[in-house]
Amino acid sequence: MIPTSHYLYLALALFTIGVLGVLTRRNVIIILMSIELILNAVNINLVAFARHFGSVDGQIFAIFVVTAAAAEAAIGLGIIIAFFRNRETVLADEMDLLKW
Amino acid sequence: RGIKFWVSPGSGLRKRQPKWIMAAELVETTRLYARCVAQVEPEWIEKLSDIDRWYVAQFSKFLQKLAATPDVDGRTLLDNAMIVYGSGNADGNRHTHDNLPVILAGGPQGLWVADDYLFVADTYNNRIVRFDPVSAWPREDPVAGQISPPMTAVFGQDDFTRGTPNRWDYAEPTNQSFQGPVAGQLVFAVALGSEALGLPAAAPESLEPNTESVGLRLFESYILPFEIASLLLLVAMIGAVLLGKRQKPPRRGT
Numbered sequence: 001m002i003p004t005s006h007y008l009y010l011a012l013a014l015f016t017i018g019v020l021g022v023l024t025r026r027n028v029i030i031i032l033m034s035i036e037l038i039l040n041a042v043n044i045n046l047v048a049f050a051r052h053f054g055s056v057d058g059q060i061f062a063i064f065v066v067t068a069a070a071a072e073a074a075i076g077l078g079i080i081i082a083f084f085r086n087r088e089t090v091l092a093d094e095m096d097l098l099k100w
Numbered sequence: 101r102g103i104k105f106w107v108s109p110g111s112g113l114r115k116r117q118p119k120w121i122m123a124a125e126l127v128e129t130t131r132l133y134a135r136c137v138a139q140v141e142p143e144w145i146e147k148l149s150d151i152d153r154w155y156v157a158q159f160s161k162f163l164q165k166l167a168a169t170p171d172v173d174g175r176t177l178l179d180n181a182m183i184v185y186g187s188g189n190a191d192g193n194r195h196t197h198d199n200l201p202v203i204l205a206g207g208p209q210g211l212w213v214a215d216d217y218l219f220v221a222d223t224y225n226n227r228i229v230r231f232d233p234v235s236a237w238p239r240e241d242p243v244a245g246q247i248s249p250p251m252t253a254v255f256g257q258d259d260f261t262r263g264t265p266n267r268w269d270y271a272e273p274t275n276q277s278f279q280g281p282v283a284g285q286l287v288f289a290v291a292l293g294s295e296a297l298g299l300p301a302a303a304p305e306s307l308e309p310n311t312e313s314v315g316l317r318l319f320e321s322y323i324l325p326f327e328i329a330s331l332l333l334l335v336a337m338i339g340a341v342l343l344g345k346r347q348k349p350p351r352r353g354t
Contacts, residue, residue, distance in 0.1 A: 056317050063314075067329040068329070070333065071335075075343070078340040078342075
């Protein structure tokens with residue numbers, strides 16, 4: 001039986017990698033992937049604590065998080081594609097349309 | 101024992117409501133939940149308690165024989181010996197090693213003096229367990245009404261669940277109250293339970309597929325978030341299609 005702390009360490013590692021990716025990368029697609037990593041770290045936390053406390057609610061929340069992640073990925077990729085058609089770039093620091 | 105409890109929400113027996121159940125532990129989280137629940141028939145319990153009673157009777161006979169045999173120093177063998185009897189698992193389904201149902205029999209002339217720590221090498225679980233000295237034991241456990249020796253793992257693996265505010269309901273019979281407690285025998289029955297007899301309905305809760313309970317919960321108490329999530333997915337799909345559609349080249353003159 002794997003103790004719950006191991007799952008928490010794994011989730012912590014994934015979350016750290018995700019945050020570092022969001023903060024340091026320039027490519028918007030990689031930033032999107034890092035956000036997915038963060039969401040999945042949260043999923044691992046939810047499921048680990050659901051198992052720890054013998055409850056199903058955490059798993060159901062994880063299902064909803066997966067749903068939201070799917071919607072977010074679809075919309076995000078759509079926005080990136082539309083943006084690339086207009087500006088021919090996927091780099092975050094070149095997206096300065098809103099900057100006056 | 102007249103305790104009212106709820107079957108743990110992760111269990112497959114939650115909806116079925118069998119007439120007789122047997123639980124390995126009662127844990128107080130939001131409510132008093134029973135974990136590792138198995139559906140049983142009353143005859144099984146009787147059979148099991150017969151078996152356990154036989155074992156305990158054998159052990160008692162063994163102890164009496166020891167007490168009747170004189171050792172070289174004039175005391176009996178029982179006074180100079182220390183005998184451990186019990187189970188290596190408190191909960192056979194989940195392999196928990198806390199609160200082991202263990203009987204320690206023997207006299208203070210054995211290895212263990214009242215002010216000494218007792219170290220037990222638990223090779224089965226790769227650890228060394230330290231029992232506190234007898235003089236430091238609580239006289240009466242307020243919850244179970246039994247004496248439970250305080251023990252700590254000083255080496256090797258410790259259990260992560262130790263720090264949680266669970267209310268364990270194990271009874272741990274010691275040699276002082278050896279002849280009596282039915283509760284103690286029940287604990288043995290519970291601890292040995294599903295492993296010893298291979299009960300058909302006793303799927304271990306940690307291994308059992310909980311697809312059914314997740315699905316039921318999703319469609320009963322979480323039906324509104326479920327529908328909202330489906331709507332969210334629909335909107336996201338339409339939005340993605342709209343965003344990804346190749347725009348027609350703009351007509352001249354408009």
